[in-house]
Amino acid sequence: MSGGDLVVIGNGMVGQRFVDALHARDPEGRWRVTVLAEERRPAYDRVRLSAYFDGVGESDLNLYTPHDGVRLRLGEPATAIDRARQVVTTGVGEYHYDALVLATGSYAFVPPVPGAELPGVFVYRTLDDLAAIRAYASGRRVGAVIGGGLLGLEAANALRLLGLSTDVVEFAPRLMPVQVDQAGGAMLRRYVDELGVRTHLGVATSAIRPGPDGAVAALELSDGGTVDAELVVVAAGIRPRDQLARDAELPLGPRGGVLVDATCRSADERIWAIGECAAVDGTCHGLVAPGYATAEVVADRLVGGAATFPGADTATKLKLLGVDVASFGDAHGTTPGCLDVTFTDPATRVYAKLVLSDDAHTLLGGVLVGDASAYPTLRASVGGPLPAAPLALLAPDGGGADAGALPAAAQVCSCNAVTRGDVDAAIADGCADVPALKACTRAGTSCGSCVPMLKQLLDAAGVAQSSALCEHFDVSRRELFEIVRVRGIRTFSRLVAEHGRGRGCDICKPVVASILASLGGGHVLDGEQASLQDTNDHFLANLQRDGSYSVVPRIPGGEITPEKLIVIGEVARDFQLYTKITGGQRIDLFGARVEQLPLIWRRLVDAGFESGHAYGKALRTVKSCVGETWCRYGVQDSVGLAVALELRYRGLRAPHKIKSAVSGCARECAEARSKDFGIIATETGWNLYVGGNGGFRPRHADLFATDLSTETLISLIDRFLIYYIRTADRLQRTAGWIEAMDGGLDHLRAVIVDDSLGLCAELDAAMAQHVSSYSDEWRDVLDDPDRLRRYTSFVNAPDVPDPSITFARERGQPVPVREHPPGGSAHRRQPVTLGLPEVRR
Amino acid sequence: MNLTTTLSWTTVCPLDRLEPDRGVAALVDGAQIALFHTADGLFAIDNRDPVSGAYVLSRGIVGSRGGVPTVASPLHKQVYDLRSGHCLDLPGVAVARHDARCRDGLVEVRLRQEG
Numbered sequence: 001m002s003g004g005d006l007v008v009i010g011n012g013m014v015g016q017r018f019v020d021a022l023h024a025r026d027p028e029g030r031w032r033v034t035v036l037a038e039e040r041r042p043a044y045d046r047v048r049l050s051a052y053f054d055g056v057g058e059s060d061l062n063l064y065t066p067h068d069g070v071r072l073r074l075g076e077p078a079t080a081i082d083r084a085r086q087v088v089t090t091g092v093g094e095y096h097y098d099a100l101v102l103a104t105g106s107y108a109f110v111p112p113v114p115g116a117e118l119p120g121v122f123v124y125r126t127l128d129d130l131a132a133i134r135a136y137a138s139g140r141r142v143g144a145v146i147g148g149g150l151l152g153l154e155a156a157n158a159l160r161l162l163g164l165s166t167d168v169v170e171f172a173p174r175l176m177p178v179q180v181d182q183a184g185g186a187m188l189r190r191y192v193d194e195l196g197v198r199t200h201l202g203v204a205t206s207a208i209r210p211g212p213d214g215a216v217a218a219l220e221l222s223d224g225g226t227v228d229a230e231l232v233v234v235a236a237g238i239r240p241r242d243q244l245a246r247d248a249e250l251p252l253g254p255r256g257g258v259l260v261d262a263t264c265r266s267a268d269e270r271i272w273a274i275g276e277c278a279a280v281d282g283t284c285h286g287l288v289a290p291g292y293a294t295a296e297v298v299a300d301r302l303v304g305g306a307a308t309f310p311g312a313d314t315a316t317k318l319k320l321l322g323v324d325v326a327s328f329g330d331a332h333g334t335t336p337g338c339l340d341v342t343f344t345d346p347a348t349r350v351y352a353k354l355v356l357s358d359d360a361h362t363l364l365g366g367v368l369v370g371d372a373s374a375y376p377t378l379r380a381s382v383g384g385p386l387p388a389a390p391l392a393l394l395a396p397d398g399g400g401a402d403a404g405a406l407p408a409a410a411q412v413c414s415c416n417a418v419t420r421g422d423v424d425a426a427i428a429d430g431c432a433d434v435p436a437l438k439a440c441t442r443a444g445t446s447c448g449s450c451v452p453m454l455k456q457l458l459d460a461a462g463v464a465q466s467s468a469l470c471e472h473f474d475v476s477r478r479e480l481f482e483i484v485r486v487r488g489i490r491t492f493s494r495l496v497a498e499h500g501r502g503r504g505c506d507i508c509k510p511v512v513a514s515i516l517a518s519l520g521g522g523h524v525l526d527g528e529q530a531s532l533q534d535t536n537d538h539f540l541a542n543l544q545r546d547g548s549y550s551v552v553p554r555i556p557g558g559e560i561t562p563e564k565l566i567v568i569g570e571v572a573r574d575f576q577l578y579t580k581i582t583g584g585q586r587i588d589l590f591g592a593r594v595e596q597l598p599l600i601w602r603r604l605v606d607a608g609f610e611s612g613h614a615y616g617k618a619l620r621t622v623k624s625c626v627g628e629t630w631c632r633y634g635v636q637d638s639v640g641l642a643v644a645l646e647l648r649y650r651g652l653r654a655p656h657k658i659k660s661a662v663s664g665c666a667r668e669c670a671e672a673r674s675k676d677f678g679i680i681a682t683e684t685g686w687n688l689y690v691g692g693n694g695g696f697r698p699r700h701a702d703l704f705a706t707d708l709s710t711e712t713l714i715s716l717i718d719r720f721l722i723y724y725i726r727t728a729d730r731l732q733r734t735a736g737w738i739e740a741m742d743g744g745l746d747h748l749r750a751v752i753v754d755d756s757l758g759l760c761a762e763l764d765a766a767m768a769q770h771v772s773s774y775s776d777e778w779r780d781v782l783d784d785p786d787r788l789r790r791y792t793s794f795v796n797a798p799d800v801p802d803p804s805i806t807f808a809r810e811r812g813q814p815v816p817v818r819e820h821p822p823g824g825s826a827h828r829r830q831p832v833t834l835g836l837p838e839v840r841r
Numbered sequence: 842m843n844l845t846t847t848l849s850w851t852t853v854c855p856l857d858r859l860e861p862d863r864g865v866a867a868l869v870d871g872a873q874i875a876l877f878h879t880a881d882g883l884f885a886i887d888n889r890d891p892v893s894g895a896y897v898l899s900r901g902i903v904g905s906r907g908g909v910p911t912v913a914s915p916l917h918k919q920v921y922d923l924r925s926g927h928c929l930d931l932p933g934v935a936v937a938r939h940d941a942r943c944r945d946g947l948v949e950v951r952l953r954q955e956g
Contacts, residue, residue, distance in 0.1 A: 471907070472905075502905040503862070503910070506901070506902040506918055509904065510902070530863065534915065543915055545893065794868045795865040795866065795876070797867075
């Protein structure tokens with residue numbers, strides 16, 4: 001089989017993965033693909049479904065990628081398969097197939113108890129389910145979840161977040177019975193108790209009872225107890241959706257599901273099944289990883305490959321209700337003769353179990369609750385020798401779980417199937433840090449849980465991860481910041497004498513200058529500080545390729561009056577400056593010589609402009625869309641907020657430039673998610689995103705907090721910025737800073753939202769100090785003859801302009817004359833030396 | 842042995858016009874010179890950055906590398922030995938260096954044309 005009509009029934013995670021995988025293998029489009037989807041939304045990330053209650057929008061969960069040659073029919077479920085005619089029927093029409101892939105997934109199992117159909121009883125399966133739960137929860141106080149497995153606990157957390165007092169009823173004697181053992185379940189229960197979620201274990205729900213209004217009001221339990229519940233979520237398991245196959249008389253598995261062999265082909269050679277609806281050799285798999293594996297198998301087979309299902313990796317690591325839970329391999333110790341090693345610490349509430357072979361040499365599986373840091377190494381070691389002594393492996397923080405002991409074939413990154421051998425090869429090819437390994441091998445780019453192992457493998461390969469700033473300081477920028485702050489050092493000469501060596505260089509001097517500026521060290525050109533500055537900060541302008549500078553006045557939020565716009569135009573005209581609109585919604589004026597800078601700024605400052613800090617590692621702009629003031633879609637005043645933020649953080653020196661934007665609605669016209677901190681308006685407040693950037697390695701910012709009041713929003717940004725300034729490395733943008741942070745975004749939230757380090761008061765005070773001490777750098781220069789003295793062409797000939805700066809004209813504007821211009825257009829440019837400005841009156 | 846043409850000394854400016862560890866540009870016999878005053882003394886080199894062709898070396902950051910007094914080009918950060926003019930990052934690249942001294946509180950420069 002190598003082409004023709006291909007029909008895919010289902011556009012869930014696995015169905016979409018299949019289409020993507022086939023598209024990658026069939027670039028000529030030999031298969032004409034039609035995807036029939038029941039839901040009106042294209043594929044979304046069901047694993048992260050609960051993030052919907054954390055304010056993550058539908059678009060963030062989207063997994064759908066359009067491909068040429070693939071038709072997606074949303075809201076058009078298949079109703080029948082006619083195997084004789086090779087036709088799939090929907091409510092709209094018929095679709096012929098040469099190959100048919102069933103990816104119908106599963107449905108939520110609802111136990112046959114009285115009252116299961118009452119208003120207020122929900123399942124937890126689709127975005128529509130979640131939207132309905134959210135709407136119904138409004139104004140209600142108590143809820144209950146039937147089922148204490150993975151999905152049940154996610155649902156319980158969702159009800160908590162919706163403000164409902166929550167009970168969980170689980171038929172098994174422990175929570176998460178599939179993944180964890182009795183002792184692990186007991187430890188998990190301690191966490192759940194503490195969150196105020198009440199658990200009822202070892203009991204069944206015998207009935208769901210209505211109240212006087214006919215809607216659900218209570219659960220009756222098999223032990224005679226009752227639980228008040230105005231909203232009930234049933235999360236009692238899933239069943240494969242195999243009705244279409246059943247009606248078409250295809251053989252099914254013993255517990256349902258379309259029976260397929262290891263190639264994922266059913267008894268009908270034209271029909272395949274993948275994901276949760278497939279019973280591969282009789283067994284259905286309810287996790288996404290085995291589902292993806294089936295998608296890859298069928299995609300391969302359809303282009304003539306010979307792939308077979310590799311067996312299901314049921315290893316799971318997740319954070320449920322804030323608790324790390326992991327389970328891998330033979331977690332329940334079903335292998336004959338196997339041995340258990342367990343560790344329980346009630347004080348830190350950590351439970352861990354390793355299952356070993358009968359000779360105690362081979363790791364078979366395990367369970368971790370409360371601390372899953374050893375999971376990546378342990379999971380990769382399943383089936384092989386133990387990487388360290390069992391007790392060391394189980395110690396909290398997984399101190400003994402060193403990836404350096406893994407064999408080459410061990411899978412380090414299960415998300416992207418990267419082995420230790422792959423990582424070692426990349427290191428041998430010159431990857432010297434974690435970002436390089438991520439880019440080269442894709443390891444660590446999905447869930448990120450293997451990033452600590454990547455560091456260990458770099459260490460094991462002897463790649464030195466020195467944090468020394470340069471030859472003059474053995475410490476990192478972050479440590480240097482603390483030294484300067486705690487010891488109250490105010491000069492570079494004292495710092496290098498006491499904590500470094502030599503005279504400094506172009507790496508450490510600007511770093512120290514930035515640290516002194518961040519700590520409120522006065523004007524950046526005062527005293528010894530001036531000699532530390534990079535030329536941009538030294539002249540408060542941006543050096544260009546020909547030795548001239550560019551000038552960028554601040555235009556907060558991109559909002560400017562016609563009068564000010566005219567002043568910029570007049571200045572540009574009078575000094576004959578090349579003029580260009582920047583990406584940050586302001587205007588850059590190019591081609592100024594050093595001695596012209598004070599003359600230009602005198603005009604700008606007199607007209608009410610101030611420094612835009614385009615030359616500094618500092619806040620650049622807060623871009624905005626026009627917002628609700630004008631836009632018919634806007635829901636908040638994005639311009640007003642952008643102006644306020646830009647004025648609050650102007651002049652703030654940082655390890656790297658900082659950019660921001662504010663969008664007035666979810667359409668996101670200000671491109672806030674490409675910024676270090678971006679704000680997107682909601683109906684009721686603001687969503688804050690952090691860690692985005694454009695540039696060489698573009699990255700979307702991550703959602704940090706939702707529906708914030710303006711006051712809370714500003715407080716969080718204050719802390720975010722100061723914490724970044726204090727702890728980031730040299731030239732590390734916010735994205736890299738968060739990625740490198742142990743615990744990542746969760747840790748950042750703990751520090752600046754929950755104040756886990758007790759730092760917030762200090763961070764708040766530091767920002768208050770910045771805001772109150774701000775003063776325009778350019779105005780301060782113009783007011784001071786000593787500072788002005790630097791703006792001289794030649795120390796012994798201040799009236800002679802630099803003769804090397806000459807301009808040609810291009811598209812009506814001056815541009816530098818280049819010795820070897822690209823495109824060989826030199827002959828069209830005639831050099832002219834510009835004299836002093838012609839001032840028009 | 843290079844043939845060295847030695848010109849006369851030119852007075853440029855008072856010594857206190859130079860900020861410690863920061864350069865200035867000067868015009869000496871029509872040539873652009875970058876002049877530095879560091880803890881190791883006075884140094885004069887060509888102001889032209891040989892990599893970019895721009896006249897900017899006087900605006901670089903002064904420092905040391907392994908005990909050698911240096912300046913880094915402000916454009917693309919190549920580091921030059923202030924004593925010899927040799928680029929420490931790119932073999933074979935160098936800038937001309939000149940003589941500088943202080944007489945009666947005045948800085949004097951004498952061009953050297955090595956060829």
